[in-house]
Amino acid sequence: MNTNKQHFKNIIISVIFSIISFAWVLPVLIVLFNSFKSNNAIKTDLFSLPNKFSFVGIENYIKGIFNGNYPFYFAILFSIIITVLSVAIILICTSMTAWYIERVKSTFCKVFYYLCIFSMVVPFQMVMFTLSKTADKLNLNTPFTIPVVYLGFGAGLAVFLFSGFVKSIPYEIEEAATIDGCNTLQLFFRVIAPIMKSTYISVAILETMWVWNDYLLPYLVLDKREYRTIPIQIQYLQGSYGQVDYGATMALIVLCLIPIVTIYMLSQKHIIKGVVSGAVKG
């Protein structure tokens, strides 16, 4: 009797959560079906589904990607370049550094480690002006050089997460490898790095989400006449820069969401774990 009652209760909760879940994705769905409606139809009624009068096919997508004084596919391209390069350099450099710090443990290493932790607390506004000036002076204002800035500002969290894992690797493994004739580089790349695979995945996801979605850092650092990322271009189109084309905006928002949703659906376990591992960041 009691289990029956419990069972019934659970079904009710399931139904309620189904409704809430639908409401939760509704904003995304609204943008999705509006991306196929004409500009006027969007303005008059955002909440109606496309019909044979308002449906415009992929016209909004074509307008969004190709129109305007800065083509959107440039922004997509630069976003991809910056994200891939930055995450790659962060993963390689900070994992090596974290291992070095944990194994050598000199005074310099300890100071650097605490500076890394300190940097996690500092809000970007504290350094935004001086950082953009410094980056400008050092020619770090292109998609190919800005990864250095990302490595610098993002090093704290990554070093912290990698060090946490290195602490749990027993020394015996390294000693055995050294006796077998590994030099330090071989030791790191053949022995240590494979052990840290799960941390690499977590850090990669965390940093990818950060760099891909970041707006202010690239906005201040990049030479904006030539290089814009997706968030920068969306801000340009939406901010006070002329008449807003709602259809094109919807299409661009959908284009931004497609890669995120696809990757999320393919590996949500890793992604949730990775993103939540950043919870240490204050």
Place this chain on the structure above:
Amino acid sequence: MVKNTTSHLGNHQKKAIRRYAPIFLFPTFIAFVIGFLWPFIWGLYLSFFRFRTLSKTTFVGFQNYVKVLNDDSFLYSFIFTLVFTLISVLVINLLSFTVAFFLTKNIKGSTVFRTVFFLPNLIGGIVLGYLWKIILDALIIKYLGSSLALNAAYGFIGLIILVSWQQIGYFMIIYIAALQNVPHEHIEAAKIDGANGMQLLKNITIPAVMPSITICTFLSLTNGFKIFDQNLALTAGKPYNMTEMLALNIYNSFYESSTNMGVGQAKAVIFFIVVVVIALSQLYFTRSREVGN
């Protein structure tokens, strides 16, 4: 965590690793100096100068800080941010805990629900802001005859909705992990003693997940204080800077209306101190709880 069986690496091996410092250590360290350390120190230094361009700076001592404390727009932003943060911390934590509570009860489809709730967390602040701006504005214009740009109250509520939508899934995950670790025996024992659902929650579950509640409270607190992208995209401070949060206020005093950038830098330093104070009190709270146990 695996405990180390040897306490340290042999000196010989340490030396071997040290020789590789130029490869292992220097690249990250140099980038760290460029991307963080130098800008931080320089920023601190510049907060004591009056300047419009870097070619002409004048030392003014604490004058910039005095100006910040007399800047009504900054104080307004500070209070706005504080109120916003307190409300968003409450809303986010209450809702994410409630969701986590129900989703750990063997509900059909709970994995799907988790997936759906977490999704908005992956969307960047700018895209998120415009997505909600379009939807909220359509609703407000249709039913309330106003808009986000005209009414600060709607902007405030819109920001709360936006960050809740973005962050509830994130904190839900942390709470789910915590709830799954509550010892089953305790709950069973309390049930046998005749405790009802409310008593169980109050006396067993909540005390057991208290560390996570502390972590989530502080995380949402710092998140709230640091909000920038969402604020810029949703309201950009409109109307009349009445929905301008701290980070946006600092940004504007640098790049929008600047006669003296030193004031902006002083604001940034104060902002930094506030965030550090929050982080330190978090450390204090989590430490004292560890001792208490």
